[in-house]
Amino acid sequence: MYIQNSYQADENRYSCGMQYNRCGKSGVLLPKVSLGFWHNFGSVDPFERSRAITHYAFDHGITHFDLANNYGPEYGSAEETLGRLMDMDFRPYRDELFISTKAGYDMWPGPYGEWGSRKYLMASIDQSLKRMHLDYVDLFYSHRFDPDTPMEETLQALVDIVRAGKALYIGISRWPLEALKFAYTYLKERDVPLLIFQDKLNRLDREPIDNGTLDFCHQNGIGFISFSPLAQGLLTDRYLNGIPKDSRMAQEKFLKHDMLTPELLSQLKTWNTEAEAEGKTLAAKSLSWILEQQGVTSVIVGASSTQQLAKNITF
Numbered sequence: 496m497y498i499q500n501s502y503q504a505d506e507n508r509y510s511c512g513m514q515y516n517r518c519g520k521s522g523v524l525l526p527k528v529s530l531g532f533w534h535n536f537g538s539v540d541p542f543e544r545s546r547a548i549t550h551y552a553f554d555h556g557i558t559h560f561d562l563a564n565n566y567g568p569e570y571g572s573a574e575e576t577l578g579r580l581m582d583m584d585f586r587p588y589r590d591e592l593f594i595s596t597k598a599g600y601d602m603w604p605g606p607y608g609e610w611g612s613r614k615y616l617m618a619s620i621d622q623s624l625k626r627m628h629l630d631y632v633d634l635f636y637s638h639r640f641d642p643d644t645p646m647e648e649t650l651q652a653l654v655d656i657v658r659a660g661k662a663l664y665i666g667i668s669r670w671p672l673e674a675l676k677f678a679y680t681y682l683k684e685r686d687v688p689l690l691i692f693q694d695k696l697n698r699l700d701r702e703p704i705d706n707g708t709l710d711f712c713h714q715n716g717i718g719f720i721s722f723s724p725l726a727q728g729l730l731t732d733r734y735l736n737g738i739p740k741d742s743r744m745a746q747e748k749f750l751k752h753d754m755l756t757p758e759l760l761s762q763l764k765t766w767n768t769e770a771e772a773e774g775k776t777l778a779a780k781s782l783s784w785i786l787e788q789q790g791v792t793s794v795i796v797g798a799s800s801t802q803q804l805a806k807n808i809t810f
C-alpha cells in the first residue's frame with residue numbers, strides 16, 4: 496500500500512532568514528539556532544506537538560536536531576520519536592538534516608550502560624541508530640568526561656565509529672579544558688578532527704568564556720555549540736510573573752524553584768525591560784548575546800510549543 500507523505504517542507508525554508516555559520520574550520524555549516532530533543536520529544540509528550548515543532552523548525556531553516564541516547568523520558572524515547580518522524584515526514588529530507596546524538600550518561604543498567612568505555616559507546620551508537628531508523632548520524636558525541644576510563648579508549652572508540660560509517664563527525668560535550676586539549680590532538684593525529692564542542696553557555700553561565708574553553712575552540716578551528724542557551728527558560732518571559740503550572744520549573748526536576756532567587760528575578764526583569772526598550776524579547780536578546788561571542792557556531796534551543804520556537808528564531 497502506498498502511504499502518501501503528508502509533510503511537504505516549506506519551499507522558502509532557506510530564504511526566510513536563517514543564518515548558517517561555519518562550524519570551526521570544517522566544511523559544515525550549522526544554523527545559528529538548532530533544535531534540542533532533551534525535553535518535549537519523549538514518550539510522555541504528545542507526539543503531534545513534537546511533530547509540529549520539528550516541522551516548524553525545518554520549515555524555518557533549522558537543519559540541525561540534537562539528541563542523546565537518554566533523552567525522553569523514557570530513556571531512548573526521544574530518539575524513537577525522531578525515528579517515527581523520519582518514517583512519516585523527514586526521509587525525503589535526510590540529506591538536508593544534520594542529526595546528532597550522544598552517549599555518556601546512564602542509559603541501561605549494569606556496568607556497561609554509561610560513561611566512556613568502548614563497550615558502552617559501541618553498543619550505544621548501534622542502539623541509537625536503530626531507534627532513529629537511521630543508517631548513520633551526522634555527529635556523535637561523548638556526552639561527558641569519564642574520569643576512570645583512559646581518554647585514549649573513549650577517543651579511539653569515537654574514531655572507530657566514524658571509520659565504521661556510523662557517524663560522519665565527532666563531538667565532545669562537557670569535558671574539562673585539559674581533557675578537551677588532549678582529545679583535540681588525539682583526534683587530529685588520527686585524521687578524524689574534532690568537529691565541535693558542546694557546553695552550557697548563556698548570559699547566566701559564562702564558564703566556557705571564563706575558563707578559556709571557547710577561546711581554545713576558536714583558536715583551533717573547533718566549532719562551539721551552546722546548550723540551554725535560555726537557561727532552561729529563565730532567560731525568557733516565562734518566570735517574570737510567577738511559575739506557570741505547565742513550565743519546566745513546575746516539574747521541580749531539572750529546573751528547581753530555588754534557582755529563581757529574588758536577585759535573579761530582579762536581574763531578569765531589568766534585562767527584560769532593556770530588551771523591550773529595543774523592541775525585542777528577552778529570549779531574543781539572550782540568544783543574540785551568545786551568538787555574538789567569538790567562536791560560537793550555534794545555540795541549541797528547547798521549545799515546548801511552536802510559538803516558543805517562533806520567538807527563538809526572530810532576532
Ligand SMILES: NC(=O)c1ccc[n+]([C@@H]2O[C@H](COP(=O)([O-])OP(=O)(O)OC[C@H]3O[C@@H](n4cnc5c(N)ncnc54)[C@H](OP(=O)(O)O)[C@@H]3O)[C@@H](O)[C@H]2O)c1
Binds near residue numbers: 531532669797
Ligand atoms: N550536552 C549536554 O549535556 C546537554 C545538557 C542540556 C541540554 N542539552 C541540549 O540542549 C538543548 C536545549 O536545552 P534546554 O531545553 O535546556 O534549552 P533552553 O532553550 O535553555 O530551554 C528550553 C525551555 O525554555 C522554555 N522556553 C524556550 N523558549 C521560550 C520562549 N520563547 N518563551 C518562554 N519559554 C521558553 C521552555 O520551557 P517550558 O517547558 O517551561 O515551556 C523550553 O522547553 C537540549 O534539548 C539538548 O539537545 C545538552
